[in-house]
Amino acid sequence: MDQPSLYDDDIVTWAEQQASTLRALARRPDLSNILDWENVAEEIESVGRSQISAVEQQLLQTLIHVLKYMSAPRAQSTRSWRVEVIAFHAAARRAYAPGMRRRIDWDWIWKTARLQAEASLQMYDDHLVAGLPDRMPFTPDELVAESFTMDWALERLAATLNRPTDHH
DSSP states (O other): OOOTTHHHHOHHHHHHHHHHHHHHHHTOTTSOSSSOHHHHHHHHHHHHHHHHHHHHHHHHHHHHHHHHHHHOTTSTTHHHHHHHHHHHHHHHHHHOOGGGTTTSOHHHHHHHHHHHHHHHHHTTTOOOOTTOOSSOOSOHHHHTOTTOOHHHHHHHHHHHTTOOOOOO
16 A cells, blocks of 8 residues: 555545545456445445544534533533533544545534524523624634634634634
């Protein structure tokens, strides 16, 4: 294997390369048709997609808790929200690989975080803070940085209120 560490370092890119290689092999007439090349390639690609989905879900949960804290800083759950931001962010950082950057729907994460935070807050007669940007206010690098913290995110969001954003 030319890149023995790619599987460990960037499974998404590895899966795409492996699937592409299998599809190329499937076009060779001298190889057996016993192997279901296309479905094997798709299964390998699904490994990469599931890793992307896992990172998206961890980042989504991170942002939901940041938004809830910003919107209801006196809520009883603020301590658990801080702990959960640390845990979800750490899990996202651990699973994130550079090959995911262009495949993650960053604006979907932001919009979904806003919707879910609002729904959660409404259960307790709270509401999402007004003036949040429509688009993701953090760059991908900021979201997966080791330096990302609840306090940093809150400050950054406060600075974006009522301002359009065009990050990433």
